[in-house]
Amino acid sequence: xxxxxxxxxxxxxxxxxxxxxxxxxxxxxxxxxxxxxxxxxxxxxxxxxxxxxxxxxxxxxxxxxxxxxxxxxxxxxxxxxxxxxxxxxxxxxxxxxxxxxxxxxxxxxxxxxxxxxxxxxxxxxxxxxx
Amino acid sequence: xxxxxxxxxxxxxxxxxxxxxxxxxxxxxxxxxxxxxxxxxxxxxxxxxxxxxxxxxxxxxxxxxxxxxxxxxxxxxxxxxxxxxxxxxxxxxxxxxxxxxxxxxxxxxxxxxxxxxxxxxxxxxxxxxxxxxxxxxxxxxxxxxxxxxxxxxxxxxxxxxxxxxxxxxxxxxxxxxxxxxxxxxxxxxxxxxxxxxxxxxxxxxxxxxxxxxxxxxxxxxxxxxxxxxxxxxxxxxxxxxxxxxxxxxxxxxxxxxxxxxxxxxxxxxxxxxxxxxxxxxxxxxxxxxxxxxxxxxxxxxxxxxxxxxxxxxxxxxxxxxxxxxxxxxxxxxxxxxxxxxxxxxxxxxxxxxxxxxxxxxxxxx
Numbered sequence: 285x286x287x288x289x290x291x292x293x294x295x296x297x298x299x300x301x302x303x304x305x306x307x308x309x310x311x312x313x314x315x316x317x318x319x320x321x322x323x324x325x326x327x328x329x330x331x332x333x334x335x336x337x338x339x340x341x342x343x344x345x346x347x348x349x350x351x352x353x354x355x356x357x358x359x360x361x362x363x364x365x366x367x368x369x370x371x372x373x374x375x376x377x378x379x380x381x382x383x384x385x386x387x388x389x390x391x392x393x394x395x396x397x398x399x400x401x402x403x404x405x406x407x408x409x410x411x412x413x414x
Numbered sequence: 415x416x417x418x419x420x421x422x423x424x425x426x427x428x429x430x431x432x433x434x435x436x437x438x439x440x441x442x443x444x445x446x447x448x449x450x451x452x453x454x455x456x457x458x459x460x461x462x463x464x465x466x467x468x469x470x471x472x473x474x475x476x477x478x479x480x481x482x483x484x485x486x487x488x489x490x491x492x493x494x495x496x497x498x499x500x501x502x503x504x505x506x507x508x509x510x511x512x513x514x515x516x517x518x519x520x521x522x523x524x525x526x527x528x529x530x531x532x533x534x535x536x537x538x539x540x541x542x543x544x545x546x547x548x549x550x551x552x553x554x555x556x557x558x559x560x561x562x563x564x565x566x567x568x569x570x571x572x573x574x575x576x577x578x579x580x581x582x583x584x585x586x587x588x589x590x591x592x593x594x595x596x597x598x599x600x601x602x603x604x605x606x607x608x609x610x611x612x613x614x615x616x617x618x619x620x621x622x623x624x625x626x627x628x629x630x631x632x633x634x635x636x637x638x639x640x641x642x643x644x645x646x647x648x649x650x651x652x653x654x655x656x657x658x659x660x661x662x663x664x665x666x667x668x669x670x671x672x673x674x675x676x677x678x679x680x681x682x683x684x685x686x687x688x689x690x691x692x693x694x695x696x697x698x699x700x701x702x703x704x705x706x707x708x709x710x711x712x713x714x715x716x717x718x719x720x721x722x723x724x725x726x727x728x729x730x731x732x733x734x735x736x737x738x739x740x741x742x743x744x745x746x747x748x749x750x751x752x753x754x755x756x757x758x759x760x761x762x763x764x765x766x767x768x769x770x771x772x773x774x775x776x777x778x779x
Binding site: 306397399 | 569572574575576577579584586608647
């Protein structure tokens with residue numbers, strides 16, 4: 285079972301997603317903003333990150349992923365697969381505009397919020413297997 | 415520019431004396447005046463420096479007044495045109511008015527008559543510009559309002575639905591059977607609401623942004639691959655088989671990838687949703703001489719012939735019980751068709767009751 289980090293500023297969303305992941309046997313950590321999230325990446329070295337794109341913080345999703353993938357500080361963590369998600373559908377399209385340096389890791393996945401437990405676990409298994 | 419106290423008036427007349435007298439009078443009343451001695455010269459001047467109002471002589475060599483009028487109403491529909499006739503006949507005046515002239519005056523005219531016609535014409539011009547500005551403002555507000563409201567609703571609704579997913583997936587142990595039905599009903603209603611909001615958002619985006627401006631070259635094979643990738647999990651979860659027949663060759667299409675992806679996904683997702691249990695969804699791409707086709711077929715209940723004309727209408731929901739039982743916003747197909755038509759293509763539906771439905775998307779190549 286995997287160690288999963290959820291970075292999301294929505295308390296309810298973190299609670300619900302944690303419950304589903306824990307029921308599937310995963311160990312879950314969560315962070316309520318991007319800055320905390322990046323600190324937890326270093327502290328916990330998760331197997332996978334679930335990242336909200338639109339957060340009300342200076343470190344929203346895109347900066348988190350750019351920092352993770354493109355700064356020397358995070359060299360050891362840059363291959364951690366990331367499942368990006370957002371409740372605003374338009375973001376689905378914008379994910380193709382993620383800065384090039386942020387797209388180093390192959391096989392990142394995207395999910396529109398809300399998602400069913402099957403969808404979530406399906407994507408996670410895919411990312412962990414890849 | 416809205417005509418203030420000083421308006422820009424263009425006088426087109428082949429008669430020098432008529433032009434000069436118009437200039438003297440109109441300048442005296444505080445307007446800026448441009449002069450042209452022929453229809454052609456007048457139209458050229460209009461392109462460089464569009465006036466608020468045009469005074470044009472009906473009878474001129476070359477382009478006559480009516481021909482000028484015809485071109486002006488195409489190129490500058492907001493500009494007021496007053497026809498000046500040498501030999502006023504009612505028939506010609508009526509003809510000019512019918513073709514969109516705002517007014518006519520006959521030569522020789524007393525200054526007061528010209529003044530009155532010009533003032534009324536400029537008043538009309540002010541109204542047209544105001545209405546236009548208001549209409550644009552209203553459209554902008556509606557688009558912003560839609561986007562704002564939907565965004566404000568998206569996050570909390572997603573959170574509520576995600577919270578409900580905990581009992582639905584029984585993540586914290588089995589749900590007492592007495593509560594099961596209520597949770598399922600709540601989830602069904604909520605899913606429908608979320609689906610509607612997403613559809614509205616997609617619709618308002620189509621109005622807001624030009625698909626043309628976002629067109630890029632994309633290989634046909636990639637479009638099919640993206641579609642399959644997106645719908646395969648959904649098909650698997652629904653216990654449906656997915657059969658893909660992609661053409662062996664490839665070609666490049668000029669498309670707005672984002673909206674086209676959504677439109678095709680919508681059709682494929684419908685095929686999964688409305689298919690018979692353990693059915694098969696077929697996605698088949700074809701390259702023809704001037705167009706490509708993507709056919710998406712299911713083996714569901716089919717669409718009754720009399721409904722086929724309406725299924726692309728906004729908010730239309732099928733009357734058939736099998737289809738009504740599945741959640742839908744009634745917007746998916748209408749958005750899909752708008753997207754495909756904005757690409758210069760179309761969607762054709764082929765269906766017979768009990769024999770499934772196939773939606774064929776045709777796109778120019």
